Amino acid sequence: MFQNKETTPISELGEFGLINHLTQHIKTERDTTITGVGDDASVMKIGNKYCVQSSEIFAENIDFDLTFHPLKHLGYKMVVATISDVLAMNVIPSHLLVNIALSSRFTLEAIEELYAGILIACKEYNLDLVGGDTGSSQSGLVVSMTATGFTKNKESLTYRGGAKSNDLLVSTGDLGGAYMGLQILEREKKIFLEHKEMQPDLEKYDYIVGRQLRPLARLDVVQTLLDLDIVPTSMMDISDGVASEINHMGTAGKVGFNIYEQKLPIDPQTLDVALEFNLNPSIVALNGGDDYELLMTLDQKHFDKIKGNPDLTVIGHVTESAGAYNMVTQADQVFPIEAQGFSDKS
Amino acid sequence: MFQNKETTPISELGEFGLINHLTQHIKTERDTTITGVGDDASVMKIGNKYCVQSSEIFAENIDFDLTFHPLKHLGYKMVVATISDVLAMNVIPSHLLVNIALSSRFTLEAIEELYAGILIACKEYNLDLVGGDTGSSQSGLVVSMTATGFTKNKESLTYRGGAKSNDLLVSTGDLGGAYMGLQILEREKKIFLEHKEMQPDLEKYDYIVGRQLRPLARLDVVQTLLDLDIVPTSMMDISDGVASEINHMGTAGKVGFNIYEQKLPIDPQTLDVALEFNLNPSIVALNGGDDYELLMTLDQKHFDKIKGNPDLTVIGHVTESAGAYNMVTQADQVFPIEAQGFSDKS
Numbered sequence: 044m045f046q047n048k049e050t051t052p053i054s055e056l057g058e059f060g061l062i063n064h065l066t067q068h069i070k071t072e073r074d075t076t077i078t079g080v081g082d083d084a085s086v087m088k089i090g091n092k093y094c095v096q097s098s099e100i101f102a103e104n105i106d107f108d109l110t111f112h113p114l115k116h117l118g119y120k121m122v123v124a125t126i127s128d129v130l131a132m133n134v135i136p137s138h139l140l141v142n143i144a145l146s147s148r149f150t151l152e153a154i155e156e157l158y159a160g161i162l163i164a165c166k167e168y169n170l171d172l173v174g175g176d177t178g179s180s181q182s183g184l185v186v187s188m189t190a191t192g193f194t195k196n197k198e199s200l201t202y203r204g205g206a207k208s209n210d211l212l213v214s215t216g217d218l219g220g221a222y223m224g225l226q227i228l229e230r231e232k233k234i235f236l237e238h239k240e241m242q243p244d245l246e247k248y249d250y251i252v253g254r255q256l257r258p259l260a261r262l263d264v265v266q267t268l269l270d271l272d273i274v275p276t277s278m279m280d281i282s283d284g285v286a287s288e289i290n291h292m293g294t295a296g297k298v299g300f301n302i303y304e305q306k307l308p309i310d311p312q313t314l315d316v317a318l319e320f321n322l323n324p325s326i327v328a329l330n331g332g333d334d335y336e337l338l339m340t341l342d343q344k345h346f347d348k349i350k351g352n353p354d355l356t357v358i359g360h361v362t363e364s365a366g367a368y369n370m371v372t373q374a375d376q377v378f379p380i381e382a383q384g385f386s387d388k389s
Numbered sequence: 390m391f392q393n394k395e396t397t398p399i400s401e402l403g404e405f406g407l408i409n410h411l412t413q414h415i416k417t418e419r420d421t422t423i424t425g426v427g428d429d430a431s432v433m434k435i436g437n438k439y440c441v442q443s444s445e446i447f448a449e450n451i452d453f454d455l456t457f458h459p460l461k462h463l464g465y466k467m468v469v470a471t472i473s474d475v476l477a478m479n480v481i482p483s484h485l486l487v488n489i490a491l492s493s494r495f496t497l498e499a500i501e502e503l504y505a506g507i508l509i510a511c512k513e514y515n516l517d518l519v520g521g522d523t524g525s526s527q528s529g530l531v532v533s534m535t536a537t538g539f540t541k542n543k544e545s546l547t548y549r550g551g552a553k554s555n556d557l558l559v560s561t562g563d564l565g566g567a568y569m570g571l572q573i574l575e576r577e578k579k580i581f582l583e584h585k586e587m588q589p590d591l592e593k594y595d596y597i598v599g600r601q602l603r604p605l606a607r608l609d610v611v612q613t614l615l616d617l618d619i620v621p622t623s624m625m626d627i628s629d630g631v632a633s634e635i636n637h638m639g640t641a642g643k644v645g646f647n648i649y650e651q652k653l654p655i656d657p658q659t660l661d662v663a664l665e666f667n668l669n670p671s672i673v674a675l676n677g678g679d680d681y682e683l684l685m686t687l688d689q690k691h692f693d694k695i696k697g698n699p700d701l702t703v704i705g706h707v708t709e710s711a712g713a714y715n716m717v718t719q720a721d722q723v724f725p726i727e728a729q730g731f732s733d734k735s
Contacts, residue, residue, distance in 0.1 A: 051497035062523050064497070065504050071517040073483055075539070078519070085519035087484055089539050090438040096519070098444075098535050100488035102526040137419055138433055142446035142533045151397035151410070158411050171417040173424070173431035173442070176533075177408050180448040185526065187488050187533030189444055193421070193435050 081295075082203050083128040083279055093200065095136075095192045097128035103183035111228045114153055116256045118160025123260040125188040126168060127280040127335045130265050133201040134192040139170045142187040144180035157186075168262050198274065204295030205277040206340040212300055212359040213275075213349065215264045215336040217308040218285060219324065222331025223316045224248065224255030250312045258335045264354055265337075271348045275339035284330040285358075286380050288338050289368050299367035302329070302359035302380065325370065329380060427641075428549050429474040429625055439546065441482075441538045443474035449529035457574045460499055462602045464506025469606040471534040472514060473626040473681045476611050479547040480538040485516045488533040490526035503532075514608050545615075547624040550641030552686040556622050558646055558705040559695065561610045561682040563654040564631060565670065568677025569662045570594065570601030596658045604681045610700055611683075617694045621685035630676040631704075632726050634684050635714050645713035648675070648705035648726065671716065675726060 056064055066080040077093065078086040084097035101107060101121055109117075122139065129136040141161060145154065165172050170190070194200065231243035245252050261280075268275065277296060279288045289300045307328040309317075317324040340361055341349070349355045359371075368380040402410055412426040423439065424432040430443035447453060447467055455463075468485065475482040487507060491500065511518050516536070540546065577589035591598050607626075614621065623642060625634045635646045653674040663670040686707055687695070695701045705717075714726040 052493065053491070053495060053497055053500065054493060056497065058523065058525075061497070061500070065500065065523070069508070069518055071519065072515065073517045075483065076517045076519055079517060080520050082520075085484070085486065087519070087537070087539075089440060090436045090541070092436040092438075094435060094440060094537070096484075096486060096535070096537065098486040098488050098520065098533070099522045100490045100524055100531070100533055102490040102524060102531065104527045105490070105525045137421065138431070138442075140431070140442060140444040140535060142444050144446045144448040144451070144531060145399070147398065147400060149399060151399055151402065151407070154399070154407070154411065162415070169418065171419045171422045171425060172415055173417065173422055173433070174426050174428075174444065176445045177404065177411070178446055178448060179404075179451045180531065181450045182528045185446070185448065185490060185531045185533075187444070187446055187522075187531075189442070189486060189535040191433070191440070191442065193433075195436070 078202065083131040086132070086200060092193050092195050093197060095129050095132050095134045095194065095200070096189060097125060098187065098189040099125045099128070100185065100187045102185045108232070109184070111232055112256060114156040115160035115163070118157040119164045119257055121186055121188055122161055122164035122168070122170070123258050123335055124282065126170065126190045126262070127260050127282065129190045129192045130260060130262060131201070131278050131280040131337060133199050133265060133268065133275065133278060134194050135262065135265060136168065136170060136190045136192040138191045139165060139172050140189040141172060141175040143175070143177050144185045146180050146182050146184070149184065168260060201275045201278040201339070202295070203277055203279055203292050206292055206296040206298045206361045207276055207342070208298060208361055208363040210276050210340040210342055210361040211346060211357045212289075212302065212361060213339050213341055213355050214281070214285065214308060214358050215261050215354050216334065217310045217313065218281070218328035218334055218336065219317065219331040220251045220254035220310050220313045221258055221333035222327055223313050223320070224251035224253070225333070226320055227252055227316065228255060248312065248316065250310060251316060255333060258333060260335060261337045267354065271345075273341060273345045273348060275341050278337055278339040281332070281334045281336045281338050283332045285338060286329045286368070289380070292340070293366055293368060297365045299362040299364035300359055300369070301362055302370050304370050304372045306356065306358045308356045308358070329370070424548065429477040432478070432546060438539050438541050439543060441475050441478050441480045441540065441546070442535060443471060444533065444535040445471045445474070446531065446533040448531045454578070455530070457578055458602060460502035461506035461509070464503040465510045465603055467532055467534055468507055468510035468514070468516070469604050469681055470628065472516065472536045472608070473606050473628065475536045475538045476606060476608060477547070477624050477626040477683060479545050479611055479614065479621065479624060480540050481608065481611060482514065482516060482536045482538040484537045485511060485518050486535040487518060487521035489521070489523045490531045492526050492528050492530070495530065514606060545620050547621045547685070548641070549623055549625055549638050551623040552638055552642040552644050552707045553622055553688070554644060554707055554709040556686040556688055556707040557692060557703045558635070558648065558707060559685050559687055559701050560627070560631065560654060560704050561607050561700050562680065563656045563659065564627070564674035564680055564682065565663065565677040566597045566600035566656050566659045567604055567679035568673055569659050569666070570597035570599070571679070572666055573598055573662065574601060594658065594662065596656060597662060601679060604679060606681060607683045613700065619687060619691045619694060621687055624683060624685040627678070627680045627682045627684050629678045631684060632675045632714070635726070638686070639712055639714060643711040645708040645710035646705055646715070647708055648716050650716050650718045652702065652704045654702045654704070675716070
């Protein structure tokens with residue numbers, strides 16, 4: 044069908060480039076559509092409420108590796124990754140749809156494990172699993188999930204683009220752990236494939252391996268914000284790394300960011316293993332994905348409310364220099380932050 | 390992980406068996422959940438409105454064959470298949486999420502074609518495409534779509550299980566065309582693979598090939614029902630074939646069905662090609678999938694309103710004999726209808 048036309052490899056655009064290209068001409072027509080393509084989740088007005096939806100797709104050997112990812116953990120993690128985008132809108136997710144396509148190499152018992160992990164996550168995050176589709180695939184496992192949440196308060200919805208100059212940049216939890224966990228798992232996989240008699244000893248890496256295999260969704264933090272009567276000016280979940288997320292937030296809000304290196308929350312295990320791999324821990328914290336923490340900007344007036352809260356760390360602030368993303372070291376040196384995942388560098 | 394356990398091949402359960410097995414213990418907890426797993430779509434109560442959602446997954450070489458399915462038509466068809474489940478709840482779909490995982494063999498131009506078809510369907514059915522996810526897959530194309538619609542009228546929602554004895558069984562459009570179109574496409578593909586110099590001439594099969602490659606969603610019929618002030622007692626979309634759908638409706642409603650062979654709406658081209666393939670056209674009409682027509686049960690009081698409507702054909706009625714599904718021939722012979730797709734027979 045296309046043999047006589049010019050062809051462009053998808054790889055030339057990258058994931059975000061492809062999404063931007065495909066969605067650039069999409070227009071929404073309905074007055075119930077508040078937010079369409081381009082934020083963590085879509086927002087629809089339904090009577091006197093707002094419906095927030097996000098959908099994700101996960102493909103085997105791209106988004107997960109079953110040689111080291113137990114299916115129960117994987118099911119749990121997929122739910123976390125999906126609801127994380129609804130949480131990033133400052134909304135509590137309530138309902139989940141799960142679509143699964145799987146090849147015949149999967150046994151019923153394997154799929155029961157995946158489902159068990161999904162149901163554990165549903166219980167933990169108080170989600171009702173209300174439907175979906177199960178079918179075959181020719182090779183491997185592909186899962187797609189859709190999470191929905193509702194709010195009556197339009198003013199509490201947080202978008203990517205609301206950051207204002209001098210707002211605080213705040214991260215939940217700690218950063219870079221999931222990425223270093225993945226490095227350990229991939230190293231051990233390589234060793235195992237070369238020396239099958241060796242059993243990997245992951246115990247000393249338990250924290251970071253856990254961050255990779257079974258991350259948590261920060262529903263607790265969204266609840267905390269509600270309790271503290273704080274509405275962030277903007278928010279995203281950290282799925283691709285802080286450097287990538289501030290790029291999205293900066294572009295959408297026409298602002299810049301300064302991040303203070305010594306403020307980056309890094310777990311000691313992440314730090315040790317980064318050094319073991321000869322990686323700069325700050326670069327790991329800024330570029331590692333899969334943490335599913337929340338990154339938000341807050342008006343400075345809220346500082347006293349969050350001061351000392353171990354879940355919320357001020358890592359920088361918003362500047363009026365649109366598109367300028369900098370890391371400031373303890374010695375006051377300034378380095379531009381490049382928004383790139385590790386996968387692009389290797 | 391499972392090496393010491395008993396294992397069960399998925400194929401032992403079949404698609405519906407697998408879904409039933411996985412979902413049998415799912416309980417919903419939220420009082421906003423009206424309908425969870427087990428109908429065409431899920432229903433949630435949001436303030437004074439009802440949110441209806443359905444999600445589908447489509448995998449290459451399982452749900453579609455790109456050797457004969459143009460990507461633009463495919464994108465359109467996937468939207469039809471997805472919104473068809475919302476329509477089957479008697480609700481007009483309004484919003485769509487699209488997730489795509491694709492391998493590097495796809496060019497940008499190919500994905501633009503797929504997206505063009507999706508956007509044509511969005512325009513035709515007045516849907517706002519509000520989000521989704523685009524990622525890689527290791528092999529082939531997998532698409533997952535989620536459709537959402539809203540209604541304020543709880544009484545207008547139609548479920549699988551509401552059929553009452555003596556209700557009319559009504560089908561929209563005509564039946565079996567998409568299945569016979571698929572037979573033509575697969576025959577021509579085989580000929581083409583053996584004799585590459587031959588170009589298939591599909592013109593004389595235009596109607597049934599069109600039914601397979603680019604079926605229509607019956608949004609018009611749901612609008613007609615609204616205009617005629619008719620609420621079906623039950624409704625499903627015909628994705629797996631009438632025989633399969635009445636089995637679901639009969640099980641859910643604890644009723645049986647009698648279908649009159651001479652009432653089955655079959656297009657002349659479907660009839661001719663069925664005979665060309667030595668197939669019984671009635672069996673094709675009952676078991677062929679992919680038509681995406683609607684199958685509904687109506688209280689007899691509505692008969693005068695639908696009489697003579699070319700879109701709505703009374704093909705039988707509901708009986709109190711739970712689980713008894715029969716076809717009655719012109720000679721008053723009665724045959725039990727087996728709920729099986731053709732794929733199980735071959």
